[in-house]
Amino acid sequence: MTVAYLDNNATTRVDREIAEAMSPFFSESFGNASSNHAHGAAVAPALKEARQQVQALLGAEFDHEVVFTSGGTESNTTAIFSALETAPERNEIVTSLVEHPSVLGVCQHLERTGRARVHYIGVNASGDLDLDALQASLSDKTALVSIMWANNETGRIFPVEEIASLAKSAGALFHTDAVQAFGKMSMALKETAIDLMSLSGHKIHGPKGVGALYLRKGVELNPLFRGGRQERGRRAGTENVPGIVGLGAAAKRARRTLAEDIARIENLRDRLEAGLLASAPLARVNGGGGDRLANTCNISFDHADSEAVLHGLDRAGVAASSGSACALGSMEPSHVLRALNLPPSALQGAIRFSLSRETTDEDIAKVLAVLPDIVARVREKSPLWADARPSRVA
Numbered sequence: 001m002t003v004a005y006l007d008n009n010a011t012t013r014v015d016r017e018i019a020e021a022m023s024p025f026f027s028e029s030f031g032n033a034s035s036n037h038a039h040g041a042a043v044a045p046a047l048k049e050a051r052q053q054v055q056a057l058l059g060a061e062f063d064h065e066v067v068f069t070s071g072g073t074e075s076n077t078t079a080i081f082s083a084l085e086t087a088p089e090r091n092e093i094v095t096s097l098v099e100h101p102s103v104l105g106v107c108q109h110l111e112r113t114g115r116a117r118v119h120y121i122g123v124n125a126s127g128d129l130d131l132d133a134l135q136a137s138l139s140d141k142t143a144l145v146s147i148m149w150a151n152n153e154t155g156r157i158f159p160v161e162e163i164a165s166l167a168k169s170a171g172a173l174f175h176t177d178a179v180q181a182f183g184k185m186s187m188a189l190k191e192t193a194i195d196l197m198s199l200s201g202h203k204i205h206g207p208k209g210v211g212a213l214y215l216r217k218g219v220e221l222n223p224l225f226r227g228g229r230q231e232r233g234r235r236a237g238t239e240n241v242p243g244i245v246g247l248g249a250a251a252k253r254a255r256r257t258l259a260e261d262i263a264r265i266e267n268l269r270d271r272l273e274a275g276l277l278a279s280a281p282l283a284r285v286n287g288g289g290g291d292r293l294a295n296t297c298n299i300s301f302d303h304a305d306s307e308a309v310l311h312g313l314d315r316a317g318v319a320a321s322s323g324s325a326c327a328l329g330s331m332e333p334s335h336v337l338r339a340l341n342l343p344p345s346a347l348q349g350a351i352r353f354s355l356s357r358e359t360t361d362e363d364i365a366k367v368l369a370v371l372p373d374i375v376a377r378v379r380e381k382s383p384l385w386a387d388a389r390p391s392r393v394a
């Protein structure tokens with residue numbers, strides 16, 4: 001059975017072209033970039049080229065730095081620790097309730113250990129960030145404002161350029177977790193006030209375990225990993241050369257057809273969404289009220305337990321996800337959807353479909369063919385559905 005893979009915000013398939021670009025750097029050009037011999041010298045140009053390929057997709061100046069890391073989680077952690085440590089007279093962080101756990105986890109750790117006070121900014125029901133609350137929480141104590149560029153669960157895009165300017169006016173650094181935005185929308189970093197930005201390879205058909213931290217020229221970085229002089233002393237540890245080459249190749253590939261891919265993917269996503277809304281009663285799109293990534297559709301089928309729906313989809317050859325996290329043996333609704341203040345019936349029934357440039361018309365047709373029946377079957381098992389179904393309500 002061919003599977004309609006619609007979980008690309010979790011990870012993507014490595015593009016064949018990208019795997020081929022990486023291939024020589026395992027057994028042929030296997031050198032350590034720091035070695036003072038021909039093997040070392042052979043890989044240095046590849047690292048330089050990958051850096052330029054990433055910078056090009058970011059729309060960054062070539063003297064803005066790109067520090068290669070092990071992925072989005074490391075980049076986020078580095079940015080937050082570094083911002084606090086480079087501004088010892090400031091100890092506050094402003095972030096949002098809908099960040100990825102790799103940002104929230106670090107913020108909570110810093111609060112628990114008494115190293116920072118953190119302000120968590122909320123969103124309204126359509127997913128807009130409360131910019132008034134954000135502005136009110138800024139002060140001369142703010143070391144860092146960290147707001148994601150695009151949300152991984154809803155695809156919601158936040159006005160990071162505006163927020164970067166607000167942060168700047170308070171003398172704080174601005175960091176954005178752009179793991180989901182990178183390679184999925186066009187960027188012109190050189191025209192923004194963004195100081196630090198995290199990105200990752202595996203969301204754009206590149207390899208897992210590699211990412212980068214972008215640094216505006218002149219922004220000080222306190223490294224998380226110390227010792228070696230790799231990455232000009234900004235990230236110690238022998239470079240993951242095949243991974244970095246793969247990230248560069250993925251950036252180059254994404255840039256080549258970005259505009260047309262976005263338009264095609266958005267068209268597929270909109271068809272999927274319209275079809276789903278029309279096919280099942282009490283369905284609603286979550287966080288779809290404004291600017292959104294073209295590839296993401298987060299939709300709730302009230303009273304249809306999402307884990308049961310996902311299981312049904314899996315058996316029918318469709319891979320999607322819910323934002324739920326397994327905690328102590330029970331399914332906890334996603335913190336992102338809770339922040340949107342969804343009613344419990346919708347929280348429980350949320351499914352995320354995330355598309356990529358590999359998604360086909362057939363994938364969308366398959367979901368539309370199988371999902372209505374799956375949702376209907378799952379709802380029949382819910383004691384609350386009998387009272388909620390529209391025909392009974394009328």
Ligand SMILES: Cc1ncc(COP(=O)(O)O)c(C=O)c1O
Nearest residue numbers: 071072073100152177179180200
């Ligand atoms: C918004 C966001 N930030 C950070 C990460 C973590 O990135 P990585 O898997 O490269 O550590 C993810 C991955 O799901 C993400 O979606």
